[in-house]
Amino acid sequence: MRVLILGGGVIGASIAYHLAVRGADVVIVERSAIGCAASGKSGGFLALDWCDDTPLMHLARRSFTLHAELADALSGEWSYRRMTTYAGTLGRSPTRAPRGIGPGWISSYVAIDGRLGSVGTTAQVHPAAFTIGMMRAAEERGARMLLGQATGLLRHGDDVVGVQIEEERLEGDAVVIAMGPWSILATLWLPLPPVYGLKGHSLVFQTGTTFPPEALFLEYAEPVGSMLSLEVFPRADGTTYVCGISSESPSPMDPDLVAPDDSAIDRLKALCDRMSPDLARAPVLASQACYRPITADGLPLIGAIPGACGAYIATGHSVWGILNAPATGEAIAELILDGAATTVDLAPFNPARLAAVDPKRVEVARRLRC
Numbered sequence: 001m002r003v004l005i006l007g008g009g010v011i012g013a014s015i016a017y018h019l020a021v022r023g024a025d026v027v028i029v030e031r032s033a034i035g036c037a038a039s040g041k042s043g044g045f046l047a048l049d050w051c052d053d054t055p056l057m058h059l060a061r062r063s064f065t066l067h068a069e070l071a072d073a074l075s076g077e078w079s080y081r082r083m084t085t086y087a088g089t090l091g092r093s094p095t096r097a098p099r100g101i102g103p104g105w106i107s108s109y110v111a112i113d114g115r116l117g118s119v120g121t122t123a124q125v126h127p128a129a130f131t132i133g134m135m136r137a138a139e140e141r142g143a144r145m146l147l148g149q150a151t152g153l154l155r156h157g158d159d160v161v162g163v164q165i166e167e168e169r170l171e172g173d174a175v176v177i178a179m180g181p182w183s184i185l186a187t188l189w190l191p192l193p194p195v196y197g198l199k200g201h202s203l204v205f206q207t208g209t210t211f212p213p214e215a216l217f218l219e220y221a222e223p224v225g226s227m228l229s230l231e232v233f234p235r236a237d238g239t240t241y242v243c244g245i246s247s248e249s250p251s252p253m254d255p256d257l258v259a260p261d262d263s264a265i266d267r268l269k270a271l272c273d274r275m276s277p278d279l280a281r282a283p284v285l286a287s288q289a290c291y292r293p294i295t296a297d298g299l300p301l302i303g304a305i306p307g308a309c310g311a312y313i314a315t316g317h318s319v320w321g322i323l324n325a326p327a328t329g330e331a332i333a334e335l336i337l338d339g340a341a342t343t344v345d346l347a348p349f350n351p352a353r354l355a356a357v358d359p360k361r362v363e364v365a366r367r368l369r370c
């Protein structure tokens with residue numbers, strides 16, 4: 001069976017891996033580069049139980065287990081490691097409270113409020129390396145990548161029988177839409193609910209290997225009253241990733257045109273300077289932005305697309321796409337090859353639960369942005 005996967009982010013690459021393991025003939029169609037969007041620019045933080053008592057619980061727990069197994073089985077070079085995770089507050093003035101726990105490299109502006117996770121419940125990967133690693137593992141099992149922009153679907157009645165890639169037609173038995181926020185384009189082709197993109201900014205510092213595996217989630221009260229949530233992840237490769245400032249600006253239709261807002265980067269850098277003297281003097285390796293894919297109810301769309309035989313979707317993973325990619329890939333492979341997912345119940349993620357978009361509205365928005 002030939003499966004065409006549209007989008008080479010972490011979700012597309014994970015689906016490719018699980019399908020290739022099971023012997024499917026897999027082609028990923030990627031417009032720019034594997035992991036070029038949010039999958040390459042996210043935090044890569046993983047948590048076992050932070051989605052407990054929500055519809056994501058089983059997907060997250062299964063994924064957390066799979067991450068450990070994949071790193072082990074594939075000798076993954078994506079810096080998988082367990083972490084201790086702390087919650088705290090970044091103040092506008094130094095705190096006098098004595099510090100019992102938390103990373104040693106933070107400044108006196110940071111107060112640690114408690115521990116959010118242990119090495120049993122929190123971990124990390126380097127997200128770009130993980131995405132590329134999944135794609136490589138898929139390629140070793142026969143999958144291949146085709147560089148090109150998916151522009152439409154090939155239909156035969158109600159059946160989806162392939163993909164239009166600009167001037168080229170590529171036939172397949174099944175098509176999976178995994179284009180992150182750009183999956184909105186697929187609402188022109190099929191009855192699908194909208195997928196939005198929420199912009200997030202991040203900085204990557206060259207901090208050296210001295211930072212231990214301790215993640216930080218900090219709250220910061222802005223002078224004007226709103227709260228910022230900052231996430232800080234030292235990585236095994238000697239870098240430290242910090243993200244925290246979102247904006248509502250719409251994503252360009254071309255993933256390569258995503259650029260950070262200067263003012264957001266300046267604010268984030270100033271907060272990092274305050275957070276730690278080590279961050280203040282560390283060289284900045286990357287100042288970047290990316291769009292997390294989100295849906296109207298905050299849950300991903302994972303499953304068969306109603307009314308279009310052979311078409312599937314896997315997107316809208318919001319802040320947990322790196323975590324939830326492995327179990328999403330496994331479940332989509334089961335759905336396509338066995339007719340149903342057995343490792344995770346996909347019912348909460350059924351794309352039919354949300355109203356489909358009127359394609360005319362998408363076309364107008366697309367023209368305005370091109």
Ligand SMILES: Cc1cc2nc3c(=O)[nH]c(=O)nc-3n(C[C@H](O)[C@H](O)[C@H](O)COP(=O)(O)OP(=O)(O)OC[C@H]3O[C@@H](n4cnc5c(N)ncnc54)[C@H](O)[C@@H]3O)c2cc1C
Pocket residue numbers: 006007008009010011012029030031032033034035036037038039040041042043044045046148149150151178179180181182185198199200201202243244255290291292293314315316317318319320321322323324
């Ligand atoms: C600042 C930030 C921090 C985050 N931190 C974490 C974290 O710590 N842990 C976690 O689990 N998650 C995190 N996330 C969320 C996570 O990054 C995303 O949920 C995930 O990367 C989405 O992956 P994706 O494959 O769905 O989409 P994307 O990574 O956006 O990939 C979509 C791909 O589709 C391609 N594409 C687009 N249009 C076309 C087309 N027409 N034809 C072919 N290809 C196309 C694009 O080029 C792109 O490569 C974070 C997100 C942000 C923004």
